[in-house]
Amino acid sequence: MVFRPSDSPAIKPSRAPRTAFDLKDGGELTTYAPGPADQRIGGSGTWRQEGEHLVLEPKEGPTRRYVVDDATDDRLVLRTADEIQHE
Amino acid sequence: MAERPRRGSRSGGGSGQSNGPPKIRSCGTMVVHERLLRTDPRYMSARTDSENRAFTYAMRPQLLARSGVTVIPVVVHVVFNGAAQNISDAQVQSQIDVLNHDFRKTNADLSNLPAAFQPLAADARIEFELATTDPNGNATNGIVRTSTTASGFTDDNKVKHASSGGADAWPRDKYLNLWVCRLTGGLLGYAQFPGGPADTDGVVILDTAFGNTGTAAGPFNLGRTATHEIGHWLNLRHIWGDDGNGCSGDDFVSDTPNCAGANTGMPAFPHITCSNGPNGDLFQNYMDYTDDAGMFMFTSGQVTRMQACLDGDRPTIGHPKPGGPTGILLDTGIAADVGGGPTLKFSDDKPPVTLKFRDDIPTSFRLDVQQPPVTLKFRDDIGTLAQVDVNPTVKFADDGGGSIKAIDDPIGTIAAADIPHLPPGGGGDPAPFLLSTGHHSMAWTQQFPEAHRAAVAALQQQVAQYEQALEQAAQAEEAGQLTVESSGEVEQLYAEYQSLVAELQQLTG
Numbered sequence: 085m086v087f088r089p090s091d092s093p094a095i096k097p098s099r100a101p102r103t104a105f106d107l108k109d110g111g112e113l114t115t116y117a118p119g120p121a122d123q124r125i126g127g128s129g130t131w132r133q134e135g136e137h138l139v140l141e142p143k144e145g146p147t148r149r150y151v152v153d154d155a156t157d158d159r160l161v162l163r164t165a166d167e168i169q170h171e
Numbered sequence: 172m173a174e175r176p177r178r179g180s181r182s183g184g185g186s187g188q189s190n191g192p193p194k195i196r197s198c199g200t201m202v203v204h205e206r207l208l209r210t211d212p213r214y215m216s217a218r219t220d221s222e223n224r225a226f227t228y229a230m231r232p233q234l235l236a237r238s239g240v241t242v243i244p245v246v247v248h249v250v251f252n253g254a255a256q257n258i259s260d261a262q263v264q265s266q267i268d269v270l271n272h273d274f275r276k277t278n279a280d281l282s283n284l285p286a287a288f289q290p291l292a293a294d295a296r297i298e299f300e301l302a303t304t305d306p307n308g309n310a311t312n313g314i315v316r317t318s319t320t321a322s323g324f325t326d327d328n329k330v331k332h333a334s335s336g337g338a339d340a341w342p343r344d345k346y347l348n349l350w351v352c353r354l355t356g357g358l359l360g361y362a363q364f365p366g367g368p369a370d371t372d373g374v375v376i377l378d379t380a381f382g383n384t385g386t387a388a389g390p391f392n393l394g395r396t397a398t399h400e401i402g403h404w405l406n407l408r409h410i411w412g413d414d415g416n417g418c419s420g421d422d423f424v425s426d427t428p429n430c431a432g433a434n435t436g437m438p439a440f441p442h443i444t445c446s447n448g449p450n451g452d453l454f455q456n457y458m459d460y461t462d463d464a465g466m467f468m469f470t471s472g473q474v475t476r477m478q479a480c481l482d483g484d485r486p487t488i489g490h491p492k493p494g495g496p497t498g499i500l501l502d503t504g505i506a507a508d509v510g511g512g513p514t515l516k517f518s519d520d521k522p523p524v525t526l527k528f529r530d531d532i533p534t535s536f537r538l539d540v541q542q543p544p545v546t547l548k549f550r551d552d553i554g555t556l557a558q559v560d561v562n563p564t565v566k567f568a569d570d571g572g573g574s575i576k577a578i579d580d581p582i583g584t585i586a587a588a589d590i591p592h593l594p595p596g597g598g599g600d601p602a603p604f605l606l607s608t609g610h611h612s613m614a615w616t617q618q619f620p621e622a623h624r625a626a627v628a629a630l631q632q633q634v635a636q637y638e639q640a641l642e643q644a645a646q647a648e649e650a651g652q653l654t655v656e657s658s659g660e661v662e663q664l665y666a667e668y669q670s671l672v673a674e675l676q677q678l679t680g
Contacts, residue, residue: 090356097377097391098357099460100433120413121403123326123361
């Protein structure tokens with residue numbers, strides 16, 4: 085999965101709101117999921133880095149673990165645990 | 172080896188280059204939505220009331236108060252940063268025009284609807300007009316232009332407040348607020364269901380997805396983003412039920428086929444999911460996620476839900492369209508849904524036909540049912556005997572040539588058991604059977620106090636709306652702005668008003 089800053093021109097308009105998240109200093113996490121009226125709904129949690137893995141722990145929902153393939157100012161490339169297992 | 176993201180705060184959105192949607196999407200949505208319902212009692216209460224009303228009206232559309240066309244005043248807040256975002260009046264008007272086609276089922280591309288789905292398409296009986304009077308009573312063209320220093324907005328409602336670089340809402344009891352601005356993160360638009368805060372009530376649309384001319388850019392250049400979002404504003408849900416890709420979500424509308432996830436782009440017909448073959452998903456519906464060119468219809472069930480929203484959640488907004496069709500309620504009337512038993516449904520009759528029954532005096536109306544053979548006798552104040560074709564047509568001898576078609580759904584035959592409140596052999600009791608005028612059903616007045624109260628309230632609301640419209644007409648006449656043609660419409664309006672008042676007096680004694 086490729087994530088980009090929300091103001092990136094590379095993100096084209098889409099009818100379906102995109103899943104998104106904020107990674108803030110101190111391990112604070114805010115997640116955004118598509119809502120039923122197309123306004124994203126935020127959730128909170130924590131994040132941390134474990135070796136090559138980015139671990140997201142939302143307060144509601146399961147912990148998610150990703151491999152970070154690339155991270156620059158305008159691009160964050162992640163693979164999910166499922167994708168990791170299938171390699 | 173990957174490195175820790177360098178910036179202190181990274182806000183990102185998926186760019187669509189994933190091989191598949193994250194599994195968290197659906198679960199996260201529902202979990203958070205449910206949390207909002209749990210933690211915000213006012214919102215939960217409003218939503219509960221709204222859903223209960225929508226359910227009630229879905230069962231008994233004859234309770235709907237607005238039988239004709241409602242015209243809703245619109246204010247368009249153009250919040251721009253640079254000339255390119257300051258869209259033209261023509262582009263704004265093009266959006267209004269699109270809405271008026273889409274919500275009246277006059278959009279040309281409706282012809283693209285597969286034949287199997289054509290019976291589902293319905294006229295929402297809602298029109299839109301740019302406001303001509305602002306909240307202070309001053310003349311306006313309905314377009315408010317606000318220059319902002321914000322490079323863009325997201326879905327955090329900041330565009331809805333002047334204090335955060337946007338524009339304040341006009342009162343939601345009189346106006347539909349549409350904000351047009353540059354949205355970031357790939358957002359096309361978002362809405363707020365009825366029952367939320369007043370200062371954020373309305374719809375936000377990306378400037379390049381507004382209308383069908385000027386800066387509107389494909390594939391969202393036909394104005395359907397606003398149609399979709401206003402559907403939410405009128406309490407419509409996505410047709411897949413917002414459960415991700417499952418088959419257990421519900422949009423609370425019975426005539427949209429159950430389906431899995433959202434359809435995007437331009438799907439090929441049929442797209443079968445959730446065992447909904449042979450016709451599959453109703454992805455041609457405005458409440459799916461296809462491109463603008465792929466969506467072109469609302470269903471009857473969605474129309475009832477939107478009208479229920481107007482009655483209950485937004486009772487003061489809009490005004491009746493003079494000269495618009497009336498009597499449409501009967502077209503979807505459901506009769507004899509009493510006692511939890513089977514229902515007898517009446518199919519649509521072509522508007523503008525209005526069916527009025529001279530026998531709608533409850534105390535003089537009785538229904539006898541004998542079987543076999545099935546025979547319906549109507550002993551009304553005219554004393555006529557109805558001719559009965561069991562399926563599918565029931566004809567009333569005294570209805571001036573009109574007819575009501577009975578759908579064999581689901582009972583097969585019209586049976587005495589459907590009318591449990593009638594004593595065997597008749598008597599003088601009022602029959603629990605639909606006796607409708609174009610405005611309300613009187614049948615429930617004596618045996619169903621709640622329905623009676625609802626009918627009275629609905630009628631009072633209609634009377635108030637007519638009085639408001641007539642007052643506006645009087646003001647226009649005083650100002651010398653009433654044309655000969657308009658005078659005729661006003662006369663018709665006044666006649667309908669008198670009829671409503673008479674019915675209200677009859678109902679309230």
